[in-house]
Amino acid sequence: xxxxxxxxxxxxxxxxxxxxxxxxxxxxxxxxxxxxxxxxxxxxxxxxxxxxxxxxxxxxxxxxx
Numbered sequence: 001x002x003x004x005x006x007x008x009x010x011x012x013x014x015x016x017x018x019x020x021x022x023x024x025x026x027x028x029x030x031x032x033x034x035x036x037x038x039x040x041x042x043x044x045x046x047x048x049x050x051x052x053x054x055x056x057x058x059x060x061x062x063x064x065x
Contacts, residue, residue, distance in 0.1 A: 005049045005050075009050040011045035012049060019042060
């Protein structure tokens with residue numbers, strides 16, 4: 001069974017890949033901007049889940065009870 005943070009990272013990674021395909025097919029400038037922002041957000045989230053998130057701490061680095 002995968003850890004929760006790994007599963008979250010994989011979901012965001014999949015959304016990055018889907019967004020890149022969507023960005024490739026986007027024709028209008030507003031759609032490209034919104035899709036690019038979405039890809040950036042999910043890329044940041046995947047990085048957070050894989051690298052920065054610790055098992056015993058939340059976003060504010062407060063120890064879980």
